[in-house]
Amino acid sequence: MKISRRQLLVGAGALGGAGLIYGLRFSGDAPVSAAGVTAPAAPPVDLARDYTDWLIVGRDGTVTACTGRVEMGQGLETVLYNLVSQAFDLPNERVRIVLGDTDTCPDDGTTIGSCATSEVGWGYWLTCGRARAELARLAALALECGEEELIYSGGLYRVANDESRAIGIGALGDGVPREAVIDPAAMPAAELEYVDRGTLRIGGEEIVTGRRIYAGDLEVEGCVYGGMLLPPYHDHSTKILDADLAAASEIPGVVSIEKHRGEVRAYAESYPALDKALAAVEVSWRKPARPEQLDLVNEIRDGRKLKEVIEERGDLERELGRCDRVFTETYQTQFASTTPMETETAVADVTSDRATVWVSTQSPFLDREKIARRLKLEESAVRVISTKVGGAFGAKAGHRVADEAAALSKRIGRPVKLVYSRRDQFQRFSRYKEAVIIDLRSGVDRDGRLRALGIDVMQDHGDGLVEVYAVPHVRTNLYETDLPAWHATMRGTSFSPDCFALESHIDSVARQMDFDPVEFRKQNVTLASFRPLLDACAEMAGYANYQRSDDRGLGFAICNHGGRQLGVVCAEVSVDRTTGEVKVEHLWAAYDIGTIINRNTALANIRGAMIWGIGYALFEEVAIDGHRAHASGFEHYRLPRFSDVPPIEVAFLDNQAPGSPRGCGEMPLVPTTGAICNAVCNAIGVRIHQLPFTPERVKSALEA
Numbered sequence: 001m002k003i004s005r006r007q008l009l010v011g012a013g014a015l016g017g018a019g020l021i022y023g024l025r026f027s028g029d030a031p032v033s034a035a036g037v038t039a040p041a042a043p044p045v046d047l048a049r050d051y052t053d054w055l056i057v058g059r060d061g062t063v064t065a066c067t068g069r070v071e072m073g074q075g076l077e078t079v080l081y082n083l084v085s086q087a088f089d090l091p092n093e094r095v096r097i098v099l100g101d102t103d104t105c106p107d108d109g110t111t112i113g114s115c116a117t118s119e120v121g122w123g124y125w126l127t128c129g130r131a132r133a134e135l136a137r138l139a140a141l142a143l144e145c146g147e148e149e150l151i152y153s154g155g156l157y158r159v160a161n162d163e164s165r166a167i168g169i170g171a172l173g174d175g176v177p178r179e180a181v182i183d184p185a186a187m188p189a190a191e192l193e194y195v196d197r198g199t200l201r202i203g204g205e206e207i208v209t210g211r212r213i214y215a216g217d218l219e220v221e222g223c224v225y226g227g228m229l230l231p232p233y234h235d236h237s238t239k240i241l242d243a244d245l246a247a248a249s250e251i252p253g254v255v256s257i258e259k260h261r262g263e264v265r266a267y268a269e270s271y272p273a274l275d276k277a278l279a280a281v282e283v284s285w286r287k288p289a290r291p292e293q294l295d296l297v298n299e300i301r302d303g304r305k306l307k308e309v310i311e312e313r314g315d316l317e318r319e320l321g322r323c324d325r326v327f328t329e330t331y332q333t334q335f336a337s338t339t340p341m342e343t344e345t346a347v348a349d350v351t352s353d354r355a356t357v358w359v360s361t362q363s364p365f366l367d368r369e370k371i372a373r374r375l376k377l378e379e380s381a382v383r384v385i386s387t388k389v390g391g392a393f394g395a396k397a398g399h400r401v402a403d404e405a406a407a408l409s410k411r412i413g414r415p416v417k418l419v420y421s422r423r424d425q426f427q428r429f430s431r432y433k434e435a436v437i438i439d440l441r442s443g444v445d446r447d448g449r450l451r452a453l454g455i456d457v458m459q460d461h462g463d464g465l466v467e468v469y470a471v472p473h474v475r476t477n478l479y480e481t482d483l484p485a486w487h488a489t490m491r492g493t494s495f496s497p498d499c500f501a502l503e504s505h506i507d508s509v510a511r512q513m514d515f516d517p518v519e520f521r522k523q524n525v526t527l528a529s530f531r532p533l534l535d536a537c538a539e540m541a542g543y544a545n546y547q548r549s550d551d552r553g554l555g556f557a558i559c560n561h562g563g564r565q566l567g568v569v570c571a572e573v574s575v576d577r578t579t580g581e582v583k584v585e586h587l588w589a590a591y592d593i594g595t596i597i598n599r600n601t602a603l604a605n606i607r608g609a610m611i612w613g614i615g616y617a618l619f620e621e622v623a624i625d626g627h628r629a630h631a632s633g634f635e636h637y638r639l640p641r642f643s644d645v646p647p648i649e650v651a652f653l654d655n656q657a658p659g660s661p662r663g664c665g666e667m668p669l670v671p672t673t674g675a676i677c678n679a680v681c682n683a684i685g686v687r688i689h690q691l692p693f694t695p696e697r698v699k700s701a702l703e704a
Contacts, residue, residue: 020173024053052108061155061170062094069111070100072389075601078202079121087128100364100386110363114663127180129191138172215345215360215387223415225274226408229264234430237288244282251277294626304479311466314473319452323443331501332690334621336433342390343425346405349415355382359402367402374403394489423632431488436460438501448515464495470526492669503557503674529656533568536590541570555678561667566592571675575683580699590651594662606668613672615640
């Protein structure tokens with residue numbers, strides 16, 4: 001994003017002007033000092049350059065942090081308040097956090113991948129350290145003393161032996177921007193020492209009392225509700241052949257209804273009127289060309305095409321022939337949906353030459369680009385404001401609700417609010433976490449050393465299969481397929497199915513060879529940092545003295561989330577052999593995720609992800625065929641309930657890359673599913689190879 005000096009100062013206008021300004025640029029292409037920043041640029045930094053964030057010390061002594069990332073429940077707002085307020089020793093009232101506004105914030109990408117805290121948040125902490133050092137230098141010059149004579153507190157510098165000589169941070173600086181270059185791949189130690197003060201979540205009271213304003217709560221003068229007719233088939237597989245709108249147009253409260261460019265669009269004064277109007281349309285649809293019946297396993301296998309070899313070393317086939325034992329297994333996962341509590345929602349106000357859109361989104365700048373393209377406007381004429389997001393988990397990264405709302409508004413010439421129904425959320429885009437088939441072959445020597453590992457992943461991205469176990473002979477093939485449901489970004493991404501398959505297989509091999517599953521993993525992991533995690537998790541669970549019963553068991557699983565986040569989860573489950581019902585009795589976890597900025601926020605993210613792991617293991621599944629998805633609400637899609645949530649105990653270690661945070665939003669989901677599935681096997685002595693572990697599947701496995 002190109003930012004002019006005027007735009008930057010307008011962004012700081014509420015501060016009474018800007019004194020000290022830092023443009024943060026996350027990059028690995030510039031020299032980085034031990035403190036993680038370069039010296040102030042000379043001549044001054046060019047405001048037309050791309051920056052990922054701004055840190056501004058205002059003339060009134062307030063500090064503003066602007067970032068294009070958004071708050072979607074993960075606690076980024078809380079983290080930034082914690083970091084900036086502590087760095088400058090200011091109360092939250094003197095700190096401003098501006099998130100996800102394309103007219104104010106630079107573009108630093110979509111909020112995904114558990115990296116907002118580790119990159120943006122910690123980048124701010126490092127830059128705050130640089131800014132404090134610069135302010136101290138400027139204060140010493142202004143007060144005509146040495147920096148060692150200064151005492152800093154609450155935004156004010158004083159001379160130690162003469163406190164009548166003082167100057168506030170707002171009076172320092174010259175309005176000339178400095179540049180901080182941060183390499184997120186090698187975050188250095190900070191100049192300031194951060195201390196987690198256990199602060200509560202920003203806006204937490206608003207959330208639990210229902211006073212927080214989301215996109216659907218916004219009121220814009222003259223606004224109507226808009227919507228499109230949902231097809232009975234996969235959205236990309238059909239189109240309208242004919243539509244009779246007469247009955248729908250007579251519904252009280254309907255403002256307008258039309259067929260436009262292959263869609264039926266309706267506008268109404270209220271959401272119920274809109275819903276009734278769309279339901280009253282008499283319409284015929286083109287039937288999808290593909291058969292309605294979907295033989296998922298055979299279609300994936302028969303239609304697979306090799307996309308890439310994502311890991312290969314040694315000679316797999318030769319080594320398998322030399323190993324003492326060879327094991328072959330296949331695992332299968334399900335289609336799953338993100339199902340955030342807040343469905344996709346946007347409010348658009350479009351005039352002939354300007355568009356403003358408030359949207360629940362993870363990617364405001366991508367939305368701006370799509371809106372501009374759809375409306376044939378310059379991007380500078382489009383402003384996207386990310387409202388507080390009521391859950392996203394990938395569903396609101398690049399979704400089309402923002403440009404749909406803008407198109408509706410332009411068409412009718414009034415502000416429009418577009419709210420996806422739960423049925424829309426399940427069916428409109430036909431995008432889910434993919435159903436995956438994974439074939440595994442492993443060769444092991446008599447001492448329990450993995451010597452060979454072959455993995456064929458079908459209909460997936462293959463994440464989470466490398467850098468976990470130290471195997472000298474490996475080949476991992478990634479195959480793509482063509483199914484009626486499309487891939488969607490979803491919490492845990494492809495780590496979830498891949499970790500379930502790999503950790504189930506490792507557990508199966510260990511048990512068949514009469515090795516302890518924990519010790520087997522410790523012997524074969526790539527990273528030594530996994531061993532203290534396994535030990536800590538086993539100790540919390542009382543694993544050394546655990547007595548398995550016929551219907552109760554423990555299971556472990558590990559995850560290496562991109563080399564940045566390591567996790568181990570242990571699950572205890574009970575199984576009702578009569579009904580096949582599985583209940584998770586206890587979860588223990590040990591995570592190596594670096595510096596914890598806010599323990600309360602971290603634990604909330606981790607426990608939420610682990611609860612989702614329960615759902616992915618036991619309940620969640622979108623049933624689809626070649627024509628449609630058979631889910632329209634939570635009556636068809638079972639999520640974990642409070643009664644399903646066990647005690648969850650968490651330990652934090654910082655061995656892998658100490659000194660900075662590395663994120664924790666996605667990773668805890670991933671090993672939780674594998675740990676639960678391994679615990680079920682431990683409890684009943686039968687291994688199940690397909691998710692989710694529904695009562696029917698468990699009972700069938702027991703009977704078999």
